[in-house]
Amino acid sequence: GAVVSQHPSWVICKSGTSVKIECRSLDFQATTMFWYRQFPKQSLMLMATSNEGSKATYEQGVEKDKFLINHASLTLSTLTVTSAHPEDSSFYICSARDPRDLAQYFGPGTRLTVL
Amino acid sequence: AQSVTQPDIHITVSEGASLELRCNYSYGATPYLFWYVQSPGQGLQLLLKYFSGDTLVQGIKGFEAEFKRSQSSFNLRKPSVHWSDAAEYFCAVAPSGGYQKVTFGIGTKLQVIP
Numbered sequence: 717g718a719v720v721s722q723h724p725s726w727v728i729c730k731s732g733t734s735v736k737i738e739c740r741s742l743d744f745q746a747t748t749m750f751w752y753r754q755f756p757k758q759s760l761m762l763m764a765t766s767n768e769g770s771k772a773t774y775e776q777g778v779e780k781d782k783f784l785i786n787h788a789s790l791t792l793s794t795l796t797v798t799s800a801h802p803e804d805s806s807f808y809i810c811s812a813r814d815p816r817d818l819a820q821y822f823g824p825g826t827r828l829t830v831l
Numbered sequence: 832a833q834s835v836t837q838p839d840i841h842i843t844v845s846e847g848a849s850l851e852l853r854c855n856y857s858y859g860a861t862p863y864l865f866w867y868v869q870s871p872g873q874g875l876q877l878l879l880k881y882f883s884g885d886t887l888v889q890g891i892k893g894f895e896a897e898f899k900r901s902q903s904s905f906n907l908r909k910p911s912v913h914w915s916d917a918a919e920y921f922c923a924v925a926p927s928g929g930y931q932k933v934t935f936g937i938g939t940k941l942q943v944i945p
């Protein structure tokens with residue numbers, strides 16, 4: 717299957733700082749990538765859809781100024797959590813849609829802890 | 832709007848026993864259907880998907896799922912469970928064709944006992 721990577725796998729930061737998470741499709745080009753957030757023992761919550769070369773589409777209730785998404789190329793999307801606070805601590809997972817089979821393939825996730 | 836129901840939050844089976852995880856969806860037309868597996872602290876791995884055609888879908892790791900339109904179901908099955916199958920399983924649905932916004936079920940946690 718298609719491979720998606722995420723970096724970093726975990727990050728600890730101080731409150732008020734910004735953190736950037738990268739999502740890469742390694743063996744296919746993805747015009748569409750997705751960012752999810754997962755709380756402990758819960759399902760995935762879609763935060764936004766990232767389209768290459770255009771602005772991301774955010775889900776209702778997600779602050780676009782806080783969660784900045786950039787999809788600069790067909791293999792890379794980034795999520796920047798700006799002015800992070802402890803309540804932003806979570807497991808963030810990206811996925812990329814493979815145009816060859818239309819399925820979404822997920823990265824391994826990034827554990828963010830804000831102190 | 833589409834939705835997914837996984838009625839079993841937690842299932843325990845003995846190693847070697849058969850497994851069936853239930854999934855029901857709500858959508859106006861025939862959707863795209865997926866099963867994903869997540870090990871602790873990991874991302875999601877695609878087990879199998881259904882878009883159209885044969886309603887019995889074979890996936891990786893010996894899993895299969897059957898799409899039943901009349902029951903709006905897409906249950907996941909495995910004839911003989913291995914200890915390594917212990918994980919969280921998510922059923923997901925997306926509109927067929929075009930833009931795909933996937934909706935996930937709440938997940939079923941599978942525990943395998945020796």
